[in-house]
Amino acid sequence: MKLVIKGITHPVLGMVLMMTLITILSTSCDNHEPIDRNIHVGYVLCNDHSCMDTASYFNQTKRKAVGVVFAEKTDDHPALAVMFDELNEVFCDSVGMVNGTSTDITSFCGFKNTVAMYNSYSAETGKGSPLAMEMINFHANGQSDYLPCVAEQRLLASSARVINPVLEKLGGTPIALEGDCWYWTSTEVEDNPGVQAWLCTTDNGRFLATQKTQRHKARAIVEIYDPE
Numbered sequence: 001m002k003l004v005i006k007g008i009t010h011p012v013l014g015m016v017l018m019m020t021l022i023t024i025l026s027t028s029c030d031n032h033e034p035i036d037r038n039i040h041v042g043y044v045l046c047n048d049h050s051c052m053d054t055a056s057y058f059n060q061t062k063r064k065a066v067g068v069v070f071a072e073k074t075d076d077h078p079a080l081a082v083m084f085d086e087l088n089e090v091f092c093d094s095v096g097m098v099n100g101t102s103t104d105i106t107s108f109c110g111f112k113n114t115v116a117m118y119n120s121y122s123a124e125t126g127k128g129s130p131l132a133m134e135m136i137n138f139h140a141n142g143q144s145d146y147l148p149c150v151a152e153q154r155l156l157a158s159s160a161r162v163i164n165p166v167l168e169k170l171g172g173t174p175i176a177l178e179g180d181c182w183y184w185t186s187t188e189v190e191d192n193p194g195v196q197a198w199l200c201t202t203d204n205g206r207f208l209a210t211q212k213t214q215r216h217k218a219r220a221i222v223e224i225y226d227p228e
Contacts, residue, residue, distance in 0.1 A: 041159055042166050043069040045081040065170045070159040077108040079224040084172030091212035094127035096194045103190035105150040113186035114146035145220040147186040150207055153200040160202050175202050184218040
């Protein structure tokens with residue numbers, strides 16, 4: 001069988017041209033960059049729980065932005081996003097009340113901590129964690145917003161300068177980096193859990209043991225589980 005390319009019928013020449021064409025096409029495919037389906041810092045979290053880069057977001061009108069990704073998925077935690085608005089509330093409204101959170105400052109356990117804080121409410125006394133009560137009901141689109149633990153809040157602090165322009169562009173409140181830039185974490189102090197929990201500053205990630213009855217800023221975050 002003879003290969004016909006632009007009127008050339010010589011079998012050897014046709015084979016040479018065919019191999020050349022295959023090589024060119026193969027090289028073109030090899031040089032093509034693979035599609036990146038991962039979720040990256042600065043991506044937009046939408047109300048249908050999807051994530052996309054800012055260019056893709058502003059080129060569509062179907063989805064509404066609700067947060068910005070501040071941490072990529074690792075072996076220790078899923079991707080994490082911060083919501084647009086800030087809270088300002090007390091951690092606990094009863095001195096001496098233990099809210100049942102983990103005191104591990106290295107564990108990524110903010111969601112479990114927030115649930116424990118929420119469940120610490122006592123119907124008999126009417127005391128508990130106003131911050132957790134507000135946090136659990138913070139988001140209306142089915143996402144489980146929670147108060148970050150120390151480890152998660154420090155990740156947020158490290159990404160604040162990167163994500164703040166995105167937050168502002170989307171109409172959200174930027175993470176405070178000057179003045180009052182201390183935020184509640186959901187981690188109680190190990191030696192004094194009934195009285196103190198950790199505040200974390202976003203300017204350098206330092207944290208400070210603070211009385212839980214004090215009112216301070218707080219930021220809701222959410223875990224993002226992307227299907228494999």
